[in-house]
Amino acid sequence: MLNLTLKVWRQKTPQDQGSIETYDAKNIPEEASFLEMLDIVNERIIESGGEPIHFDHDCREGICGACSLTINGVPHSKEKGITSCQVHMRKFRDGDTIWIEPFRARAFPVIRDLIVDRSAMDRIIAAGGYIDVRTGSAVDANSLPIPKPDADAAFDAAACIGCGACIAACKNSSAMLFTAAKVSHLGHLPQGQPERDKRVLAMVRQMDAEGFGNCTNQYECEAACPKEISVDHIARMNRDYTVASLKEQLV
Amino acid sequence: MNASTCSLCTIWNSSIGKKLLVALTGLVLVLFLAGHLAGNLLIFVGEEAFNEYAEMLHTMLHGAGVWIARAVLLTCLVIHVVATISLTRLNRAASPKYVHEQTIQASKSSRIMIWSGLTILAFVIFHLLHFTVRVDSGLAEIAKTNPHKMVIVGFSNGLVVLFYAIAMTLLCSHLSHGVASIFQTLGLRSKKSAPLIEKLSKGYALVIWLGFLSIPLAIYFFKFGR
Ligand code: HEM
Ligand code: SF4
Ligand code: FES
Numbered sequence: 001m002l003n004l005t006l007k008v009w010r011q012k013t014p015q016d017q018g019s020i021e022t023y024d025a026k027n028i029p030e031e032a033s034f035l036e037m038l039d040i041v042n043e044r045i046i047e048s049g050g051e052p053i054h055f056d057h058d059c060r061e062g063i064c065g066a067c068s069l070t071i072n073g074v075p076h077s078k079e080k081g082i083t084s085c086q087v088h089m090r091k092f093r094d095g096d097t098i099w100i101e102p103f104r105a106r107a108f109p110v111i112r113d114l115i116v117d118r119s120a121m122d123r124i125i126a127a128g129g130y131i132d133v134r135t136g137s138a139v140d141a142n143s144l145p146i147p148k149p150d151a152d153a154a155f156d157a158a159a160c161i162g163c164g165a166c167i168a169a170c171k172n173s174s175a176m177l178f179t180a181a182k183v184s185h186l187g188h189l190p191q192g193q194p195e196r197d198k199r200v201l202a203m204v205r206q207m208d209a210e211g212f213g214n215c216t217n218q219y220e221c222e223a224a225c226p227k228e229i230s231v232d233h234i235a236r237m238n239r240d241y242t243v244a245s246l247k248e249q250l251v
Numbered sequence: 252m253n254a255s256t257c258s259l260c261t262i263w264n265s266s267i268g269k270k271l272l273v274a275l276t277g278l279v280l281v282l283f284l285a286g287h288l289a290g291n292l293l294i295f296v297g298e299e300a301f302n303e304y305a306e307m308l309h310t311m312l313h314g315a316g317v318w319i320a321r322a323v324l325l326t327c328l329v330i331h332v333v334a335t336i337s338l339t340r341l342n343r344a345a346s347p348k349y350v351h352e353q354t355i356q357a358s359k360s361s362r363i364m365i366w367s368g369l370t371i372l373a374f375v376i377f378h379l380l381h382f383t384v385r386v387d388s389g390l391a392e393i394a395k396t397n398p399h400k401m402v403i404v405g406f407s408n409g410l411v412v413l414f415y416a417i418a419m420t421l422l423c424s425h426l427s428h429g430v431a432s433i434f435q436t437l438g439l440r441s442k443k444s445a446p447l448i449e450k451l452s453k454g455y456a457l458v459i460w461l462g463f464l465s466i467p468l469a470i471y472f473f474k475f476g477r
Contacts, residue, residue, distance in 0.1 A: 007351070020350050073353025099351035106345045169355065171362070172342035174266075204267055213345035214266040214338050216364065217432040218357035232441050239438025241267045249258035 002028045002089060005097040006041065008053055011110050014117075018110065020099075034077070034087035035060060035067065038100075053100075054113040060085040062226060065161030068168070069114055070101040075165035075224045083163065083226040103168035107175070107211045118164050120210040121178060125162075127206035128199035129182040131191050144190050154188035157181045159227040169224030172213030177221035179207045180233035187240060197244035204241050263334075266341075273334045274436035276327040277429055281455070283324055284426075288462045294476075295469075298399040305398040332372060339365045361428040367421040374418035381405060403477060406470040415467050423460035427453050 004025040011018030023045075028037050035057055042052035058066035067084040071077040077087045092098065100114065108116040146154075158181075166177035183200050186192030192199070215234060222231045262268035290308075293301045308317050360367070382405060385391035394401040406412055431452035434440040440448055469475035 009350070070349060073349055073351045074355060078353075078355070101349055101351065104347045104349055106347060171346060171354075171357065173346035174342075204265065208264075208266050211345055212266075213342040214270060216338075216342070216361060217428075217435045218361045220355050220357050223355040230442060231435070235435050235438045235440045237438075238267055238271070238436055241265075242271055242438065245262060245265070245268065249261055 002030060002092060002094050002096075004028060004037075004092065004095070007097060007099045008113070009101045009110075010053070010113055012112065014109050014111060028089055030088075030090045032089045033060070033085060034069070034071070034089065035085050037089050054115050056115050057085060062086045063161060065163035068103045068116065068118070068163060068165070070099075070103060070168055072099050073101075075103055075168040076163075076226050080223075081226060081228050083161075083165075086226075103164050105164075105167050105170075105173035105212065107173065108164065108167065116164075118162075120212070121162055121164060121167075121175070123210065124175065124179055124203055124206045125182060128195070128202035129186070131186060131195060133191070141191070146190060150188045154185050157185035157188065157229065157233055160185070160225075160229055161227060163226060165224045165226060166221035166229070167212065169220045170213065170215075171218060171220060172216055174215045174221070175207050175210070175212040176215040176234045176237070177225065177229055177231065179203050180231075180237040181229045183237045183240065184233040187236070196240065197247060200237060200240045201244050201248065204237070269334050269338055270436050272330055273338065274433045276331040276334075278433050279323070279327045280331065281426065281430060281433070284459055285455075288459060291466060292462060294399065294402060294466060298397075298476075301399045301402075302397065328372075328375070332368070335365065335368060358428060360424040361432075364425060364428060367425040370418055370421045371425060374414065374422075377414065381411070399476070402466070403470055403475075406467040407477060409471065412467045412471045416464060419460055419463045422463075423456045426456035426459060430455050 002025075006023040006025050007020050008023060009018060010021045023041055025037060025041050028040060032040065035055070038053060038055060045052050056066045056068050058064045060067070062083045062085060065083070067076075069076070069084040071084065071087065076082060076084050077091075079087060079091060102108075102110050102114045102116045103118075104116075107120045108118055110116050160178060160181035162178065164178065167173055167175050170176075183203055186199065187196050219231050222229065263272070290304055293304050311317070312319070354362070380386045381390075382394075382401070385394055385401075390401055390405060393404055406415075429452075431440075431448050434444070434448045470477065
């Protein structure tokens with residue numbers, strides 16, 4: 001059993017100032033997951049008549065991208081390649097103090113406590129993260145030969161679950177890794193070619209319009225990403241964007 | 252100006268476009284530094300070699316060469332500074348602070364780019380007034396006949412040497428992140444080439460630091476040429 005001190009960000013409304021509150025988390029089983037630990041703490045808060053700590057979660061197995069906790073200053077905790085819901089309490093020691101904050105970015109307004117509004121990412125996808133096909137007579141995808149390295153690269157990029165940890169980890173709240181993963185995923189495939197230029201321009205412009213910061217090549221995003229999406233995709237997006245905007249502006 | 256007449260505005264106003272200008276102007280400055288260092292090191296070859304080199308700079312293309320170089324470098328520096336200050340301000344506005352701040356793996360150098368940059372800017376202004384405009388009339392007099400002696404006299408001042416050393420150290424820090432960054436911003440970095448780019452960047456920064464520092468240190472502490 002672990003006895004912990006939690007320093008949790010509490011904020012009643014989006015307008016509220018918000019502040020850190022301290023909670024004692026006593027007798028937490030080591031086999032509990034991080035979210036189960038919060039469930040236990042919340043039950044005790046409810047029993048004593050308080051307002052539970054609000055946080056996002058859904059699948060609790062690392063595939064949906066809903067959970068979004070910054071644990072001791074690192075989105076999804078310092079463990080590599082996992083989401084908040086995959087963090088286990090056995091990684092902590094008795095007597096630890098754990099800081100729990102929301103995924104912070106100016107473009108991610110806090111809705112309540114640890115829940116932030118990540119719809120800016122949806123709008124980036126809506127701007128160009130798709131391909132146009134005629135559904136009535138769509139060709140069988142497998143009839144198009146795709147080189148293995150391209151298929152692999154597209155698949156690696158497609159592993160992005162849209163959680164926003166890259167943005168929360170970035171010193172500038174830049175959305176480059178997320179946007180690059182989405183641009184790369186389709187840009188590597190033959191089906192994505194006809195709209196390749198249009199896509200990168202539209203998605204980067206939406207990214208800028210949402211008020212995300214600019215990349216300074218520090219690669220905090222890659223280190224925080226639960227799917228270990230590579231910053232190679234950012235280099236590729238820089239290249240694609242440069243070519244597309246020069247074509248658009250000068251040709 | 253409408254959109255079609257201002258292609259550059261569109262590039263300037265986008266995050267990636269502005270970063271591209273930072274990388275390209277940074278690249279020009281990086282290449283200039285290598286040439287500048289190579290020329291300066293002629294001071295160790297001898298007074299004659301150094302003065303001939305200074306003479307050559309001022310007479311190439313009938314005297315126009317040095318002005319073309321100055322114009323290009325100044326333009327690059329201005330674009331670099333204006334763009335990076337703008338990017339830094341946008342980035343600060345975009346990113347609220349955590350109460351419990353943590354860095355996973357970003358280097359110290361990468362986190363102080365604006366401060367190393369602004370120190371370099373202060374240094375460049377001082378350096379130009381010192382050795383190019385020559386606001387010190389005594390030094391200006393010496394420079395007319397003997398640029399080699401101007402350098403020796405210029406670096407006999409402890410405060411000048413101290414400021415020079417601080418600026419070169421921060422320049423080294425700026426370059427250790429900056430040179431590698433150029434590759435990523437231009438889209439030329441990948442997992443395979445990353446370790447090589449990292450070594451190139453740190454190696455280049457080290458050569459620049461040692462090279463530029465060797466001159467004032469030799470003059471001030473080892474009485475070279477004095
Ligand atoms: C000899 C002079 C200089 C050289 C060789 C140089 C070189 C570079 C290089 C190569 C980069 C990386 C570009 C990239 O991100 O791809 C860079 C970034 C940067 N430079 Fe300079 N620089 C110089 C002077 C300055 C000055 C005077 C400032 C003052 C404001 C400055 C501020 C910055 C900042 C803030 C960045 C980071 C930009 C970002 O990460 O987005 N630099 N520099
Ligand atoms: S790139 Fe990684 S960290 Fe960013 S949204 Fe996708 S899965 Fe999350
Ligand atoms: S709750 Fe679905 S990834 Fe964590």
